[in-house]
Amino acid sequence: MPRYRLDLEYDGGPFVGWQRQDNGPSVQQALEEAIARFAGHEVRVQGAGRTDTGVHALRQVAHVDLDRDWPADTVRDATNHHLKPAPVSVLAAAPVPDDFHARFSAVGRAYVYRLLDRRSPPALDRGRVWHVVRTLDTDAMAAAAGHLVGRHDFTTFRAAQCQSASPVKTLDALEVSRVGAEVHVNARARSFLHNQVRSMVGTLVEVGLGRWRPEDVSRALAACDRAACGPVAPPQGLYLSAVRYPGE
Amino acid sequence: MPRYRLDLEYDGGPFVGWQRQDNGPSVQQALEEAIARFAGHEVRVQGAGRTDTGVHALRQVAHVDLDRDWPADTVRDATNHHLKPAPVSVLAAAPVPDDFHARFSAVGRAYVYRLLDRRSPPALDRGRVWHVVRTLDTDAMAAAAGHLVGRHDFTTFRAAQCQSASPVKTLDALEVSRVGAEVHVNARARSFLHNQVRSMVGTLVEVGLGRWRPEDVSRALAACDRAACGPVAPPQGLYLSAVRYPGE
Secondary structure, eight states: OOEEEEEEEEOOTTSSBSSOBTTBOOHHHHHHHHHHHHHSSOOOOEESSOOBTTOEEEEEEEEEEOSSOOOHHHHHHHHHHHHTTSSEEEEEEEEEOTTOOTTTSOOEEEEEEEEEESSSOOSSSTTTSEEESSOOOHHHHHHHHHTTOEEEEOGGGSOTTOOOSOSEEEEEEEEEEEETTEEEEEEEESOOOTTHHHHHHHHHHHHHTTSSOHHHHHHHHHHTOGGGSOOOOOGGGEEEEEEEOTTO | OOEEEEEEEEOOTTSSBSSOBTTBOOHHHHHHHHHHHHHSSOOOEEESSOOBTTOEEEEEEEEEEOSSOOOHHHHHHHHHHHHTTSSEEEEEEEEEOTTOOTTTSOOEEEEEEEEEESSSOOSSSTTTSEEESSOOOHHHHHHHHHTTOEEEEOGGGSOTTOOOSOSEEEEEEEEEEEETTEEEEEEEESOOOTTHHHHHHHHHHHHHTTSSOHHHHHHHHHHTOGGGSOOOOOGGGEEEEEEEOTTO
C-alpha cells in the first residue's frame, strides 16, 4: 500500500471539524470520498491536527494509503477535482515511507489566530476573523502571552472534553503582533490540548481590552482550574498554519 | 440637509455592482435602504466609483444628505446595524461641506487586483482572487505594466459600454508585486475607463504566462483597438482600495 502525504488548505466554516462525525460534514469525510472516487477503493485519511468545528487550515497535513502507485501530481489534481465544490484544497501530494504518520510523526504544530479590532464589522473577512469592537492593547497582550510560554500544567486552558493523557505541555511561542488592521496571535508547540489556543487567545483578549492585567494570566495559569480561564475565542479566527516533522 | 461622507468596505460577490439596477441587489440600494430605516426618510447615496458586478471594495467613498444633524458615529453604527446581513460595512462617517461630492470631488482612485498563481484551487480565498494555475513571471509583467503608465489613449483597454467622454487617461502607477503566495497589481489614476483595470490585468497575465512579450502590450496600447486587448480579468480579484480628495 503506497502511502501519500497530503498538504491541505480548508475553510472550516461549513464543516463540523476535521474528524468524521455523525452530525454533519467533516473535512476528513470530504477527502476520503474524493480520494475514493478516483482511486476506486475506500480509504482512511489521517490528519495531524483534529481541528474543531469552524476552524480553518492554511496547511494541515494528512496521510492516506492507496492500493497502487499513482503519480503524486495525479493524487493532488484528481483529489482536488473530486473535492469540488467543498472548500478544501490539496496543496501538495508526495509519496512517503510506510512509517510516516501525519499525526504521530509530527513534532510541531503552529496556529495563527486573526483578530479584527475595530468598531465596524468585517464585510470581506466575515467568518475569517474574530471581530472585537474595541482597539486591543497589543503590548499588554504580548506581556501576558509571555507568562504562558514554556512548560506548564495548562489545565486552565483545556476543554473539559480534552482526551490528552497529561495537561502538561511545552508552549514554544505565543506571539502577538499587529498586521495591518488586524492583531495576530501566533502559537507554536509540539502539540496542544483541546481548545488550548482558543482558551489562551480569549484570555489574552481580556488583557487587550483592559479587563485583566497581564499578571492575572499568570495567576489563572497557576490556578490549574478551568474556571479561571477567560472566555474561549470563537473558532472562525483560528487557522492551523503548519505541521512540522523530524528533519524539517 | 447635512451631508455625510461614508467610507465603505464590501464583498462584491452577492451584488450586481455598486449602482442600482433592476436585475438584482446593488451596494447602493443596500446602503440607501439601511440609512432610510434609521433616518426615517428616503435618501440617495452617491459613490466615488461605480464598481462592477462582483468587484469588491476595501475603501469606497460615498456621500449622503440627511434631514437633520446626527452624530457621525450614530450614522456609522446605525447604518451598520440596518445593513445586516448584507456584506457591506461603514468604516467611517463624517460630516462634510455641502460642496463635497464623493464622485466629482475625487482626484484619485486606487485599485488592487489579487492573483493566486498556483496549481491548487483556493479554499479560503475563493471569490477573493483570480486563480491562475501556472506561476506568473512578475518581472515580465512589471516590464509590460511600465508601457501602460502615463497619459495614453486607452481605447484598447476600455469596455464597449464605457460612458467616459474621452478614452485619454493618465495612469499614474501600475505596479506588479509578489505578496506571499499571491501576485498583486496596484493601479492608481485620477479616474479609470470602464473595465480598464480588469482589461490591463488580463493582458498582463498573458505576459506573465509567457504568451505575450512585454512589448506586445505596448503595441496593443498603440493599436487603440478593443480587439487588441487580452482577455478581461474576472471581477472577483478586483478591489477598489482608496479614493483621494484634494488636500489628502
